[in-house]
Amino acid sequence: MKLRLKGNSVRLRLSQSEVEKLANTGLVDDSVDFVPNPLIYTVHSSTESSEINVSFRNGWITVGIPEATTKQWADSNETGIEGAFRGISILIEKDWACLHADDRENEDTFPRPAS
Numbered sequence: 001m002k003l004r005l006k007g008n009s010v011r012l013r014l015s016q017s018e019v020e021k022l023a024n025t026g027l028v029d030d031s032v033d034f035v036p037n038p039l040i041y042t043v044h045s046s047t048e049s050s051e052i053n054v055s056f057r058n059g060w061i062t063v064g065i066p067e068a069t070t071k072q073w074a075d076s077n078e079t080g081i082e083g084a085f086r087g088i089s090i091l092i093e094k095d096w097a098c099l100h101a102d103d104r105e106n107e108d109t110f111p112r113p114a115s
Contacts, residue, residue, distance in 0.1 A: 001030040002095065003041050003061070008088050010054055012043060012063065013095040023074035026067065043092060045070035052083030052090050063090060 002013040018028045022043060029042040041061040053064045065081060073081050080093035 001028060001041070001043070003030070009091070010061065010063065010088060011091045011093070012041070013093050014043070015095050019074050019094060023071055026070075051085070052081065053085045054088055054090050063092065065092065 001015070001018050004011040004013075014022065014028065022028045022045060026046065027042060027044045029040060031041070032039045037059050039059055039061070041063075043063045043065065045065045045067040047067045049064045049066045051066065052069075055062050069081060072078075079096075080091055082089070082091045084090065
């Protein structure tokens with residue numbers, strides 16, 4: 001999973017296997033091993049969530065998505081899920097293959113729609 005932070009926006013790109021895992025288990029996570037404390041970022045889906053949300057506590061960025069939205073997105077050709085929560089813009093996208101990358105960088109990405 002790729003994380004991009006810019007101003008008041010959070011953008012996450014998920015590989016094919018991560019989208020599948022999110023749809024099946026309701027959770028994907030990754031981390032950056034800063035010393036002494038890692039930065040952990042997660043995306044989870046829940047029947048308790050009615051809208052997209054985000055929080056940051058104790059080195060954890062947590063993005064929540066309604067379960068129905070997650071399932072619909074995972075099973076479709078839709079690129080992403082977007083919303084806003086308390087002034088923070090949130091975008092969760094499928095990670096498409098890069099046109100100018102080698103095969104290792106494009107491993108487990110989604111094929112580009114035009115290909």
